[in-house]
Amino acid sequence: MLDRRGFLKFIGGAAVGTLATPVVWKGLDDISIWSQNWPWIPSLQYGNHENTYVRTVSKLCPAAGATKIRLVGGRPVRVLSDPESPLGGGVSALAVTEVQMRYSPARLKRPLLRNSDGGYREISWEEAEKLLLEKLAAAKKQTEHDSVVCISGDENGTMNELLAGFAAQTGSGRFFAMPSDAQATAQAWKLMGGRGRVGFDIPNSDYVFAVGANVLETWGSVVVNRHAWGQARPAGAEPAMRLAYAGPVQNNTAAGADLWLPIKPGTELFLLLGVARQLIKDGVAAPAGGLDDFAALVAKWTPEKVCEITGLMPERFAAVVDGLKKAKKPLVVVGSDMDQGGGTGPVRIGMAINMLLDRVNKEGGMRMIPLAPPAVNGAASYDVLMQGDLVRYAADMAQGNMPEVGVLMVYEANPVYALPGKDIEAVFKKSDFSVAFTCFFDETARRCDLVLPNALGLERYDDVAEPFSYGKFVYALVRPVAEPLYQARPAGDVLIDMAYKLGINLGVSDVVTMLKAKAFNIGADWGSLSDGNVYVSDIVVPNKTLAYRFSPDDLVLVEKAEAAAASSGKELAVAFVSKLGLGTPETAIPPFNTKLITDDELDKNMLVAAVNGATLKKLGLYEGNRVVLASKAGKVMAKIRVFEGVTNDTVALTMGFGHTAFGEFNDGKGMDVMALVTPSSEPGSGLSVWNDTRVNVAQA
Structure with missing residues (x-):
């Protein structure tokens, strides 16, 4: 046993x-x-599985960085930097996700048509095109309505010409780009008498003073800016470029800067007025028309007054003025913490300071770059396209001051999520028919009658024409590296086909023909562009018209801004923090980038409101308290966290959360801080601005 x-x-x-x-x-x-x-288990079913690389430029990321796409067996698998390109030198946190975003859960797979109950049903492309053609034909015949109105989220492509030409030849001519610092800069440039478009030669400057412009994170050609900043600072050697940054939050640009000037939100204008006044006082004033009027405008902005209203330390104000004076190639760039809504006022003062420093059309300075001729019949030039104010148009529509719309076309834009206020709803309500050309089923697509899946940048021909802020004339071709997934189609080809059937002569037969015409107008070699090379020219427009153009309206602008800054009471100023890694309104947060979200931005899916210790004590709250931040426009819920990299009487909020579309990787994450924003009209320019948001903070 x-x-x-x-x-x-x-x-x-x-x-x-x-x-x-x-x-x-x-x-x-x-x-x-x-x-x-x-x-x-998925596996490659064809080819010899060799690695190949295709040079292109990212259209997913507004920084327009040059990339190399690695393909295995003909399939894109990874996004790399293209060090040989003048737009390269790195890859942004958004562009690096472009291959993955082809398979995003939010990717629109096939055409959708809204039902009478508000839901959507799938339809074929044949049905979608037939319906759209009928709606466009009917709209074209209308006389009491604006036949076609176009909204575009493309910041630098010839697609804008196609949309604008289409709108012009159907009768309305209403084209709107989404609000951005590029728009404010273009309008400021025109007000100063600038010709062409303005560029900022950051890579060749030895002292960059960035006011509000988050040059190492979101503003302009970020990849180029970062690369230039890194190349100018070799280990163990004296930096060839110094960077000073003025802003209310110690963001990535402030952390990388040699000098951070912590100023209250919305006070950028006063800092620039003070710098201009001090330079003129010290005899740094290159002559140009209107100098006396400009000197009178800035006369009262002494260092003491500037520091009082901005909260800046006097020694840092003196340091930045001294840095600009001593530099051989100084440059001032101006933007807003939101990359939108900052207005023309601060930008114009920044341009005037560059003029005082005699930095117009100089290496490392502010350059007058010629405009590329339009390639589409009926399309206006870039400077004209940038005049459209979508926020003001929406407000006028809500007030009944605009004719109703036959067909509203939205291309790669998400105004329902991104715009301040709720007036954009009126544009949709007063449109007989709305259609979205989009890669993702976003908040705006969910508001449209017809939703058409657009091919991603890796799946279509497109271009990058003179990206915002770049200091030279530059043009690059975006090449498809793979066939469109699902039933996506390039929106450009769909629109050109619609135009042909409507009898509209756009002068192009397809997108490739359009891009070839653009390259021809520029003088770029199509074969070279097709190999991934970028066309670059040092040509500039002769400076014959630029002047210190300031009028009594500008004094009103300054006085109103000063009064608003002085009447804050117990409210806190809001500093908005924008990061490319958290996506754009058109992409939301890419799935892989959720790991980039820190506890200083989101705490268990609750929005974080960052304040410094002194402000927290003033509020009578404790770290970790849940609070309600309320403005005249709306309110958001958040959790208080202490961060000493925020100026006094300021609360920092991260943008990019609060999406109600895009699926599991964005659902329930924080709140959309644009709910706090109220737009107003800037004196003088009339441009819609929203750079001075204030909130009351109370424990929830």
């Missing part, structure tokens, strides 16, 4: 015997091989 001792000996001996035999290990090896050959 087998007793307990014998049983344990038997079991132990069996175990030792099992471990000693090779049968177990051989069996495990066979199982592992078998498990890797299950038929449902």
